[in-house]
Amino acid sequence: MTEYRGVLICSEALQGSLAAISWELLGIGRKLANDLGEELYAFLPGRGVQPLAQELVAGGADKVFVADDPRIEYYQTDSYTALMDGLCRQLSPQIVLMGQTSLGRDLAPRLAFRQGTGVAMDCVELSIDLQDRSLLQTRPVYGGNALAVLKTETKPQVATIRPKSMTEAQRDTSRRGEVISIPVNVPPGGVNFVKKVTEEVEGVKLEDAEIISSSPGGGAWGGTRPVCDSGWLPAQLQIGLTGKMVSPNLYLVVAASGSSQHMAGCSGARNIVAINKDPEANVFKYARFGVVADYRQLLPPLTEKCKELLSG
Amino acid sequence: MDIIVCVKQVPDPETPPASFRIDPGTNKVIPAQGIAPVISTFDELAVEAALRIKDKHGGKVTAMTLGPESARDVLKHAMAMGADEGIHLLDAAFGDGDGWATAYALAQAIKKVGRYDLVLCGRQAADWDAGQVGLGIAEFLNLPSVTPIKKVEVSDGKLGVERLVADGFEVLEVSPPALLTVSNELGEPRYPTLRGIMMAARKQVTTWNAQDIGVEASQVGARGARTKLLRLFIPIRESKCEIVEGEDVVDAATKLALRLRESKII
Numbered sequence: 001m002t003e004y005r006g007v008l009i010c011s012e013a014l015q016g017s018l019a020a021i022s023w024e025l026l027g028i029g030r031k032l033a034n035d036l037g038e039e040l041y042a043f044l045p046g047r048g049v050q051p052l053a054q055e056l057v058a059g060g061a062d063k064v065f066v067a068d069d070p071r072i073e074y075y076q077t078d079s080y081t082a083l084m085d086g087l088c089r090q091l092s093p094q095i096v097l098m099g100q101t102s103l104g105r106d107l108a109p110r111l112a113f114r115q116g117t118g119v120a121m122d123c124v125e126l127s128i129d130l131q132d133r134s135l136l137q138t139r140p141v142y143g144g145n146a147l148a149v150l151k152t153e154t155k156p157q158v159a160t161i162r163p164k165s166m167t168e169a170q171r172d173t174s175r176r177g178e179v180i181s182i183p184v185n186v187p188p189g190g191v192n193f194v195k196k197v198t199e200e201v202e203g204v205k206l207e208d209a210e211i212i213s214s215s216p217g218g219g220a221w222g223g224t225r226p227v228c229d230s231g232w233l234p235a236q237l238q239i240g241l242t243g244k245m246v247s248p249n250l251y252l253v254v255a256a257s258g259s260s261q262h263m264a265g266c267s268g269a270r271n272i273v274a275i276n277k278d279p280e281a282n283v284f285k286y287a288r289f290g291v292v293a294d295y296r297q298l299l300p301p302l303t304e305k306c307k308e309l310l311s312g
Numbered sequence: 313m314d315i316i317v318c319v320k321q322v323p324d325p326e327t328p329p330a331s332f333r334i335d336p337g338t339n340k341v342i343p344a345q346g347i348a349p350v351i352s353t354f355d356e357l358a359v360e361a362a363l364r365i366k367d368k369h370g371g372k373v374t375a376m377t378l379g380p381e382s383a384r385d386v387l388k389h390a391m392a393m394g395a396d397e398g399i400h401l402l403d404a405a406f407g408d409g410d411g412w413a414t415a416y417a418l419a420q421a422i423k424k425v426g427r428y429d430l431v432l433c434g435r436q437a438a439d440w441d442a443g444q445v446g447l448g449i450a451e452f453l454n455l456p457s458v459t460p461i462k463k464v465e466v467s468d469g470k471l472g473v474e475r476l477v478a479d480g481f482e483v484l485e486v487s488p489p490a491l492l493t494v495s496n497e498l499g500e501p502r503y504p505t506l507r508g509i510m511m512a513a514r515k516q517v518t519t520w521n522a523q524d525i526g527v528e529a530s531q532v533g534a535r536g537a538r539t540k541l542l543r544l545f546i547p548i549r550e551s552k553c554e555i556v557e558g559e560d561v562v563d564a565a566t567k568l569a570l571r572l573r574e575s576k577i578i
Contacts, residue, residue: 074482077457102477106459109411109444113451118412118538121442141440141544142341143325145332148440149543190456190487199480207478211578225496235462235497236479241441242460242495244478250577260329271577273568274553282329287553289571291564301562305569306578 004155007033008041008093010084011056012103013049021099026059026169028126028161029097035128043087045080047073057177059169064177069184075103078189081110088115088156095135096158104160112158119158120150124165144260164247164268201236206244215254224262240265254295258283313371313466315362315430316422319355319390321383322439339544351386354434358494360501361464362432363394369466372396378406378417384517391512392504403521405529413536415448420525429488435460435495450491458484462497
């Protein structure tokens with residue numbers, strides 16, 4: 001019988017750096033590995049990613065497996081699944097973690113099923129059950145109305161983590177680890193990449209913004225799924241379960257009811273301020289400050305007063 | 313092009329949070345009174361995507377669901393929208409499965425259908441939001457898959473697909489048979505027409521049990537599940553909202569601005 005040991009994370013690079021999700025995966029991955037007293041492995045796929053291997057070591061990885069190849073610059077189901085599957089067979093990790101990103105959403109189920117095991121998606125809390133050393137996975141369900149605690153009874157235990165839900169690892173360049181290059185075989189698949197179309201909206205990126213409003217004004221703004229579906233806002237500005245996950249210092253929720261699906265996208269916001277005509281609106285349950293008013297009447301004087309305070 | 317669309321019946325996601333209840337004894341949601349379950353939002357869009365292909369290129373659209381007796385309603389809904397047939401996987405053995413067990417049963421049923429060029433699913437179900445069953449079916453049937461998509465078109469026997477990514481989309485060419493999962497960026501689903509509803513009411517739904525699709529009861533449902541649910545609960549969210557009031561709207565706005573400044577939020 002195979003002995004499953006260690007934690008394997010699938011890291012992601014973005015424009016020559018490790019993506020924020022990679023630091024979050026390192027943070028929780030290192031913690032779980034420590035709790036088990038086992039090693040943390042990191043997989044690093046992409047094009048020109050080799051220099052980032054030491055960053056993963058600095059973030060806590062004991063071993064980094066690099067697949068650096070121009071043919072896997074963009075995520076592709078067949079090649080990435082084959083690489084991760086090969087790594088899982090080589091390492092037999094007990095736990096495999098990815099981000100709930102466009103990569104992890106696709107790769108985690110595909111990998112888990114190929115490994116003959118289950119997967120828990122979009123987890124907001126992961127811990128080790130001290131009785132049997134297995135992974136406990138907590139994830140929001142029913143659009144955020146409930147939380148489910150799950151345990152996968154087969155190995156490896158595969159999970160994706162919700163962006164911004166785990167503490168990022170601290171960078172420590174004194175850490176030492178091993179970097180191993182792995183060969184890339186791109187299996188012939190039924191999907192051919194034609195091109196990528198970037199539709200990034202001008203201005204501050206939602207994921208990086210300090211202040212976000214669900215109404216046009218200064219700074220970044222985004223909206224609910226109905227607003228985006230009706231074409232008032234481009235799809236890239238959708239905040240919620242199937243849109244962007246944001247974590248600004250201030251999220252000003254204007255005239256949105258606060259559906260669980262929408263609020264799931266801003267659970268990382270440090271301060272939520274709600275403006276709604278309906279005093280019973282669900283959004284007030286999430287807000288730190290709220291005003292019961294028609295936003296059309298409230299926003300102009302609010303903007304004025306804020307400007308005055310900030311200039312003074 | 314023959315298309316199989318997998319659809320799921322879920323509690324209405326528009327159910328007000330105040331009516332949302334869980335039975336801690338069974339770890340199950342207590343159906344809200346007077347609110348009928350519905351076809352999962354993204355699955356309805358998968359039906360729409362299939363019908364758009366059928367409108368242009370012809371072929372057959374088969375809706376498939378796994379669920380209790382009541383789940384027949386979502387097949388009827390898909391058929392009222394324009395799907396030609398409905399297949400209902402109905403067996404107590406299918407109950408309480410995880411993504412693995414459900415994907416396995418659906419994959420075996422799709423194998424039994426035999427002829428298909430495309431399998432469509434919603435990107436995730438509106439109840440569990442996991443988004444793993446579609447990919448599981450693809451893995452069990454060894455199909456290429458793309459997820460989540462906002463557009464699919466057929467030309468020269470190939471599928472032109474647009475896959476959503478964080479900063480835009482990827483254009484991909486896929487050889488059928490393949491599996492795609494559909495996102496809300498596809499656009500609005502059509503309403504069933506009166507004629508469609510009447511046609512659907514007359515059509516029979518095919519019902520298959522575990523034996524019909526050649527699976528053992530131990531491979532599906534709760535017994536086949538890899539991932540077990542230990543606990544389902546409603547998180548306690550104490551409202552700590554400070555409602556800022558004023559003599560009028562301008563006064564309220566001023567007070568809010570001051571509170572934000574005092575709290576160092578701005």
